[in-house]
Amino acid sequence: MKHLLAPAALAGLAALAAASPAAAQSANEKINMVIAYDESECPVAKQGEVVVCEILVEEERYRIPSNLRYSDNPANQSLARQVDQIKYVGDFGAMSCSPAGAGGFTGCTQKFVEAWAADRSEAEGVRFGQLIEKARAERLSTIDADAAAEQERVEMIEREYMERLERERQGELPGDSALPSPAPQPPEG
Incomplete structure (x- = not known):
């Protein structure tokens, strides 16, 4: 062993x-x-x-780190959202969405609409919409400059073409130098 x-x-x-x-x-x-x-x-x-x-x-540099920026944790809600949620605490009667008091049901629709709008404004698709809008704005910001540069390039090509045509018109034709010049005519008289 x-x-x-x-x-x-x-x-x-x-x-x-x-x-x-x-x-x-x-x-x-x-x-x-x-x-x-x-x-x-x-x-x-x-x-x-x-x-x-x-x-x-x-x-x-001065932003909250990206891993902490977007969180589904309820503790990471903005103060404005927390205030909106407790706005109706202890509220009763008309426009309160509570079973207590006369007309307590009248505020329920408003509360549902506000909850829907809050959820929609914080949806993940909204962030993508904002990113798409930003990328579109960046692309559109360069279109005018690109179009102006392209227009300038086309005009330069046209100018060069017209100058070349003018030089060709003013220049001698091939074979013109080989022809004898006409003899001077005697004056009539």
């Missing part, structure tokens, strides 16, 4: 000894994780330090 245990223990010690330099190296190294908006903001790694630098887009 001792003979079987000894080779297994030696193999385990050999594996531990082989892994220990890497484990010791990573245990002694300091890992510095940095979010930067330009490569010049990334710090230089010092001896015994690993620097992980993530470069983000400059427009994102």
